[in-house]
Every structure is written in structure tokens, then in C-alpha cells.
Amino acid sequence: MTRIQMKTPLVEIDGDEMTRIIWKQIKEIIILPYVDLKTEYFDLGLENRDKTQDSVTTEAALRTMELGVAVKCATITPNAQRMTEYSLSSMWKSPNGTIRAILDGTVFRTPILVDCIKPYVSSWKRPITLARHAYGDIYRDSEIRIDGPAKTELLVTYPDGREIRQSVHDFEGAGVILGMHNTDESISSFARSCFQYSLDSGEDLWFATKDTISKTYDHRFKDIFEEIFEMEYSDSFKARGIEYFYTLIDDAVARIMRSEGGMVWACKNYDGDVMSDMVAAACGSLAMMTSVLVSPKGVYEYEAAHGTVTRHYYKYLKGEKTSTNPMATLFAWTGALRKRGELDGTNELVLFADLVEEVSLACIEEGYMTGDLKSMCDLDNVTVLNTEDFLQEISTRISERI
Ligand code: NAP
Numbered sequence: 001m002t003r004i005q006m007k008t009p010l011v012e013i014d015g016d017e018m019t020r021i022i023w024k025q026i027k028e029i030i031i032l033p034y035v036d037l038k039t040e041y042f043d044l045g046l047e048n049r050d051k052t053q054d055s056v057t058t059e060a061a062l063r064t065m066e067l068g069v070a071v072k073c074a075t076i077t078p079n080a081q082r083m084t085e086y087s088l089s090s091m092w093k094s095p096n097g098t099i100r101a102i103l104d105g106t107v108f109r110t111p112i113l114v115d116c117i118k119p120y121v122s123s124w125k126r127p128i129t130l131a132r133h134a135y136g137d138i139y140r141d142s143e144i145r146i147d148g149p150a151k152t153e154l155l156v157t158y159p160d161g162r163e164i165r166q167s168v169h170d171f172e173g174a175g176v177i178l179g180m181h182n183t184d185e186s187i188s189s190f191a192r193s194c195f196q197y198s199l200d201s202g203e204d205l206w207f208a209t210k211d212t213i214s215k216t217y218d219h220r221f222k223d224i225f226e227e228i229f230e231m232e233y234s235d236s237f238k239a240r241g242i243e244y245f246y247t248l249i250d251d252a253v254a255r256i257m258r259s260e261g262g263m264v265w266a267c268k269n270y271d272g273d274v275m276s277d278m279v280a281a282a283c284g285s286l287a288m289m290t291s292v293l294v295s296p297k298g299v300y301e302y303e304a305a306h307g308t309v310t311r312h313y314y315k316y317l318k319g320e321k322t323s324t325n326p327m328a329t330l331f332a333w334t335g336a337l338r339k340r341g342e343l344d345g346t347n348e349l350v351l352f353a354d355l356v357e358e359v360s361l362a363c364i365e366e367g368y369m370t371g372d373l374k375s376m377c378d379l380d381n382v383t384v385l386n387t388e389d390f391l392q393e394i395s396t397r398i399s400e401r402i
Pocket residue numbers: 073074075076077078096286287303304305306307308309310311312323324325326372
């Protein structure tokens with residue numbers, strides 16, 4: 001059999017622990033037998049990040065900007081305990097944070113739905129993609145505890161000496177204040193990434209904030225989305241037969257709950273944090289959630305939404321075979337291969353990605369799955385497989401179809 005050829009390499013970003021093991025298994029069992037895989041490999045395993053003083057993370061992100069498509073394995077974000085465990089020379093920053101800062105992107109998360117696992121919200125028939133703005137607001141705020149009567153103000157000083165002062169509150173007793181910000185540039189990038197993603201996926205875009213209450217801050221988000229939509233995207237949305245609409249966040253929540261799904265829901269940073277966990281939980285688990293970082297320049301980085309599954313890795317190290325769910329990591333690979341195929345015009349690669357997703361879903365529908373899905377699924381006959389056997393089951397089905 002001749003393997004599928006690739007034109008441009010993927011940026012392959014390896015990671016840590018159980019997902020690093022699954023990474024290798026996915027390549028060996030699912031991809032390499034069928035695809036003459038071309039990648040540029042960056043090892044973001046914690047040992048190598050430490051060895052390279054974390055420069056490997058920046059290099060991977062910069063190469064992603066050049067090549068356009070990356071696939072990333074989950075990575076450890078070090079804390080005090082990891083410092084000792086890996087004898088680190090520094091508590092390196094979150095690789096996802098570093099990559100996101102360079103790609104300037106928006107994170108899109110979509111649940112992988114299978115018929116035998118029903119979302120807790122019974123009206124949802126199609127996946128809801130959550131688009132979370134990943135810059136600013138309370139994640140970059142300044143907070144002060146006020147310990148007694150005090151006058152508090154916002155003060156803006158421009159380089160030309162102009163000043164704007166506005167009272168926040170005259171405290172009669174103790175309390176708290178915070179100051180937060182966002183930039184037109186970041187909000188615009190967020191808007192463009194969302195419009196582009198909707199066009200690619202052919203789904204309506206919803207955007208919601210609380211502009212009736214936050215008449216300047218949230219309203220700026222609403223205006224920027226509106227302006228960019230009218231100037232740059234309204235014609236292509238019309239041509240694609242999809243809609244953009246804005247509503248209030250509370251109205252959006254109520255409508256999402258009654259919807260059939262199948263839309264992209266853009267949220268500000270905090271709303272996106274909360275709502276993406278709600279969508280994930282309502283659809284089963286993070287092990288069935290894909291995640292892609294899309295930059296406004298049209299650069300894509302695919303990954304799983306979950307972490308390195310440490311608890312399973314410690315079992316693996318003791319020689320146990322674990323039943324860790326590889327679906328989200330597998331879909332990161334198929335997402336990246338499909339996007340590469342689309343950009344390069346290599347249709348076989350697109351078809352291969354579609355086939356892998358189709359047969360892996362079919363596998364679960366027919367009762368072959370990893371342990372985490374057993375309790376959620378409503379089939380009578382379920383065979384729980386370890387990760388490797390589950391991937392073998394998928395590979396057998398691919399070879400029957402190819
Ligand atoms: P986690 O790796 O997502 O795992 C938490 C728990 O969720 C697991 O112990 C497991 O539950 C379940 N789970 C997650 N993925 C699963 C899968 N594919 N199959 C089966 N079960 C799965 O989160 P964590 O334990 O909080 O974090 C571990 C490490 O990952 C940390 O060092 C963190 O920094 C890193 N992390 C990385 C990323 C990323 O790179 N994107 C994201 C989050 C966390 P049971 O143990 O009950 O089976």
C-alpha cells in the first residue's frame with residue numbers, strides 16, 4: 001500500500017506524562033501505517049524545556065507562525081511539587097500561555113459527541129463550540145483591599161499630560177476595588193478569529209456580553225465585533241448562509257439551553273472560562289473535548305482540552321496498562337492533518353482525517369471504549385479496552401475501509 005504524501009510538514013509539539021505515551025501510540029498505530037508523516041518536531045517535555053531554558057517553547061510557537069498548523073500534546077505547567085519531582089532550574093511558565101501570547105489567538109473548544117453518550121441537556125443535538133477570548137479582564141487585573149473609609153478613583157494619564165479622573169466609590173467602611181483592562185487590538189483579534197472560525201465551520205456565530213450594565217467596557221466589545229463584521233465579513237457570511245448575532249449574556253445562556261447546538265458561542269475571558277466548563281461537563285468529560293487555538297493571521301494549533309493525566313501515568317510507570325481515553329488527542333491530530341490537507345490541497349489527507357474520526361466514533365457507538373466512558377454511555381454491551389487496544393481497534397477498522 002502506498003502511504004498518503006504530505007506537502008508541508010506539521011509542527012509537532014510533544015508533551016508530558018500519559019499524553020506523551022498516547023502521542024507515540026497514536027502515531028505508530030493510527031497515522032504512520034497510512035500517512036508518510038512529515039513533521040518538524042519540538043520536544044516540550046518538561047525535561048527538555050528545562051534543558052533549553054524553555055527556549056524550545058518559543059521556537060515551536062515561532063515555527064508554527066511560519067508553517068501555519070501545529071499539533072500539541074498536553075504539557076505540565078510546573079508548580080512547587082514539579083520543581084522537586086523534575087529537579088527544575090526554574091518554575092517555567094505555562095507553555096500554552098507562551099504559545100498563546102505569540103500566536104495572539106482565541107481558544108475554540110468543541111465536544112466530541114457520540115450517540116450513545118447523551119448530553120445532560122436533552123435538546124442539544126449538535127456540538128456547541130465555545131470561543132474564549134484569552135486576554136485581559138480579571139485575569140490581568142489590579143485589586144486593592146480597602147480597610148476603612150476612603151475615596152477611590154480611576155486615574156488615566158496620557159503622555160501629553162492630559163488626565164481623566166473618575167470616582168469609583170466613596171467608602172464609609174472597609175471593602176474591595178479592582179481595575180481591569182482590555183485593548184482594541186486584542187478584542188479585534190478575538191473578533192476576527194471568531195468570524196474566521198465560523199466561516200470555516202459553517203456555523204452561526206453568537207456573541208454575548210453585559211453591555212446594558214457595562215456601558216463603556218462591554219459596549220466596546222460589542223462595537224468592535226459589529227464594525228469588523230460589517231466591514232470585513234458580512235458578505236462572506238451571507239454567501240456561506242450563516243449568521244452573526246449579538247445578544248446579552250443572560251439571554252445567550254437561556255437560548256443556548258433551549259437550542260439544538262451547532263453554533264460558535266463567543267465569550268469574554270471570564271464568561272468563556274465558566275461556560276466552556278459547563279459545556280464540557282454537560283457533554284460528558286474533558287477527555288471528549290477538542291481544543292484549537294486560532295490566530296487572526298490564520299494559524300492553527302490543535303490540542304486536547306485535558307491535561308497530562310498524571311494519575312494514569314503513575315500507574316503506567318508501575319507497569320499497569322491504563323484505559324486512558326485518547327479521543328481528544330487523536331482528534332487534535334486529525335484536526336491538524338485535515339487543516340494541513342486543506343491548506344496544501346492534498347485531499348487524501350483530508351479524507352484520511354475524516355475517516356479516522358468516523359471510525360473512532362463508530363468504535364464507541366459499537367461498544368468498544370475506554371473506561372471513563374463506560375458509566376456515561378447507555379449501551380447494554382460495553383467492552384472496556386486499554387488505550388493501546390482501543391487504538392488497535394480503530395486501526396483495524398481504518399485498514400478495512402482504506
Ligand atoms: P488532567 O490531566 O486533565 O486529569 C484530571 C483527571 O481527569 C484525570 O485524573 C482523569 O480522572 C480525568 N481525565 C483527564 N483526561 C482523561 C483522559 N484522556 N482519559 C481518561 N481520564 C481522563 O488534569 P490534572 O490532573 O489537573 O493535570 C495534570 C497535569 O496536566 C498538570 O501538570 C497540569 O499542569 C497539566 N495540564 C496541561 C494542560 C495542557 O497542556 N493543555 C491542560 C490542563 C492541565 P481519573 O483519574 O479519575 O481517571
